[in-house]
Amino acid sequence: MSSYDKEPIIAIDGWEREAWAGYASIAGRLAEHAAGRTRTVVVVECYPGVRIEEIAAGFSPLRPARVIRAEDAALSAELLQAKLERYLTDDRVFGYMAPFHVDELYDGKKLEFLAEQIEEVQEGVILVIGFGATLLTKGDVLVYADLARWEIQQRYRSKELGNWRANNEDEDILRKYKRGFFVEWRTADRLKRSLLDHVDYYLDTNRKDDPRMVTGKALFAGLRETVRRPFRLVPYFDPGVWGGHWLEEKIGLEPRENPYAWGFDGVPEENSLYFQYGDIRVELPSINVVFFEPKALLGEQVYARFGAEFPIRFDFLDTIGGQNLSLQVHPLTDYIREQFGMSYTQDESYYILDAKEGAVVYLGLKEGIDPGSMMADLEQAQQGEVSFPADKYTNTFPARKHDHFLIPAGTVHCSGTDAMVLEISATPYIFTFKLWDWDRLGLDGKPRPVHIEHGKRNIQWDRTTGWVERNLVDRTERVAEGDGWVEERTGMHELEFIETRRHWFTAKVPHNTNGVFHMLNLVEGEEAVVESPSGEFAPFIIRYAETFIVPASVGPYTIAPTSRSQGTRLGTIKAYVRTCTNR
Structure with a gap:
């Protein structure tokens, strides 16, 4: 039975009261903002691919006096295609990284019209929703609805989702991915980076009809906690025409028709x-x-x-x-x-x-x-x-x-x-x-x-x-050793910016980020423990074939066999960016 952890979590302690699950609970929390107010504008800014109508229905307990769909003011599909064409190219796979900001994808006069509709409503809740909703107003309550790129791809594949304003649900998956990669995600990320640290709430929309929400403060507490300790990303696995059986057998994956x-x-x-x-578990893109x-x-x-x-x-x-x-x-x-x-x-x-x-x-x-x-x-x-x-x-x-x-x-x-x-x-x-x-x-x-x-x-x-x-072939050079461990330089080539080091060990190995993040994988042995010499983070268990990241801010850390791995040789491979001070 594989011990590989397919659902690694990062515990964010002390913020439990600032997290909600399910539309009833979330809408109830937002209703508290409207209580006692004559007029409340709730703005839900969305990453492309979010199920907007699901959210609008889920927020119905707010009894909005008006729902404004920001994307009604977007450029028409024809004008949008003409604007993006140079960046999409005719190629099935490759485009060109687009420089757009969200306002460039909207019609200014239509935005003015929708803004007037918001101002017309003098009482009750006004819900403004969509990718680009914040072009109209930041409102009284600002919610950011997000989802992971892997989930977007699953929606592309199932034909539930086409590209933003493209009406292309049935199009070739590679072309849909291309438009997302080169245009939509770049534009959306620019908006996210300008906005997220100002939001009142963050809404996880990865699971259908099963949202999770945290306050903006709780979200950023989680981001700060993440960079203080080693952590793992949530893995995913995908079949392919040349696929094998190692992942299924060693990682413990459900068998698929296509390996x-x-x-x-x-x-x-x-x-x-x-x-x-x-x-409450909240999923967010790790790029955040x-x-x-x-x-x-x-x-x-x-x-x-x-x-x-x-x-x-x-x-x-x-x-x-x-x-x-x-x-x-x-x-x-x-x-x-x-x-x-x-x-x-x-x-x-x-x-x-x-x-x-x-x-x-x-x-x-x-x-x-x-x-x-x-x-x-x-x-x-x-x-x-x-x-x-x-x-x-x-x-x-x-x-x-x-x-x-x-x-x-x-x-x-x-x-x-x-x-x-x-x-x-x-x-x-x-x-x-x-x-x-x-x-x-x-x-x-x-x-x-x-x-x-x-x-x-x-x-x-x-x-x-x-x-x-x-x-290029197995350039292995011993560069350091200590009591129960050996460090080898295994690459990379001088033309590449990545440095890789392998450690074989039966005892505790000292490491230091020296101000540069490390990415590692346990390539030999059942499990090991990553620890801070000064107790800056809790002991972190890694298992065979698991990849993990050690943020630059961590500084010194150690990796040692656990009690289950005592007496066996373990191995890690570590990669980091080669700089002028850590060659």
């Missing part, structure tokens, strides 16, 4: 957090802690370099009993900036958490190949004329448990079958240019997107066998 391919437990832009206020506690979380040096963005992610790629990943390459920094508006690129590495005999990683090109011939073969394969002879052009290296393969942008690569990869990567995680996908269709029965033209412009043709062996 799990991905596991995400270290992607703050996509994962969520569970805050526990007494008996990045937005509102960036210095304490990231550290000043990382914040100065990346802004309020978490630049490292950990995720799982499971091909054990499955198939090869697509043969792929990631964009160079200049290319991703010019083509997609991203400020840094997807450098990464494969840490082999587990592997079967015969597993391999495809990495780099063979010596002396002709680029023109390789591209011609890729194009023929994409047209369905032949299968691409990957072994003719790419190196394969045996993949054994605890090997570490470095993959700076521009390097052709993929994991073969029968490997369980812990992918340690820079955060721009959708920028994969597939070159070849092994003659297969996606789970939707459609060809998976292949981007040969993008790939051709980014492949570094000089990353051939000798260079790859010297620079």
Whole structure:
């Protein structure tokens, strides 16, 4: 039975009286604001994807004299499409990072009309709701309705939800995700960052007809608590055409018709957090802690370099009993900036958490190949004329448990079958240019997107066998040791900003963030305990394969075997941003 915790919580003590569950309780709390007042304007600002009509119905006990739906003042679908078109592009997967603020998506005259309707009502409760509601008024009571990106994606997939004002519920999921990623979420995040620390209440709308609400003060108490201690994100797992069976068996997941391919437990832009206020659990996007506690979380040096963005992610790629990943390459920094508006690129590495005999990683090109011939073969394969002879052009290296393969942008690569990869990567995680996908269709029965033209412009043709062996394959160097522990540098390559260190230990290991956040995974052993030498946080138990974050503000901490792990060798892999002071 797996001990992996699929529902990690962060207990927020002392704020239990400032949390409510269910529409009846929440509406009752808001009604208290209206009691004794002639007129109360309740504003519910919404993240795109929130079920607005559900909230309006749930707030009906307030008996609003008028309900104003802010989105009635939005640009028409046609005008909105014309405005966004340059950023959406014709590509199925990739767009360009859009610079919009919410007011640019609205019609000024229509906003004036709705504002007049609010002012017309002189008595009772006026409910103003929608994405952009605060363009009309901040009101007397301000509620922010939020939800996690993974939940948005589930609503996209079920066709319950289309993009904002797009009427495209039946559109290809990749195109809906693209519009969310490049346009809607960027715009909504700008509004959230300008607004959230001023709200009276925060409304968790992740579960249908089951809302949770906390005061703004209780929410920010939770954010402050999070950056004072190690914590885990709420993981999620997704099937894929090449999926294996390791995640199902080792993590303890429910079997699926299509095997799990991905596991995400270290992607703050996509994962969520569970805050526990007494008996009430509130789910919020983990990006919120990045937005509102960036210095304490990231550290000043990382914040100065990346802004309020978490630049490292950990995720799982499971091909054990499955198939090869697509043969792929990631964009160079200049290319991703010019083509997609991203400020840094997807450098990464494969840490082999587990592997079967015969597993391999495809990495780099063979010596002396002709680029023109390789591209011609890729194009023929994409047209369905032949299968691409990957072994003719790419190196394969045996993949054994605890090997570490470095993959700076521009390097052709993929994991073969029968490997369980812990992918340690820079955060721009959708920028994969597939070159070849092994003659297969996606789970939707459609060809998976292949981007040969993008790939051709980014492949570094000089990353051939000798260079790859010297620079990218299992570069392990012992850098420190103590009583019962050894520290090894396992990467990354000098072209990448991520540093990785592995610790083998049977006794307590000292660590120090030195002002820069750490992201870690327990890659060997049943469980360990993370502790503060000065008792600044409660002992924090981690279990095999769990990813966790240690905020920069924590400073010194230790990791040691628990009583259940005594007498066995444990291992952690740690990643952090390489800076001028921690190389």
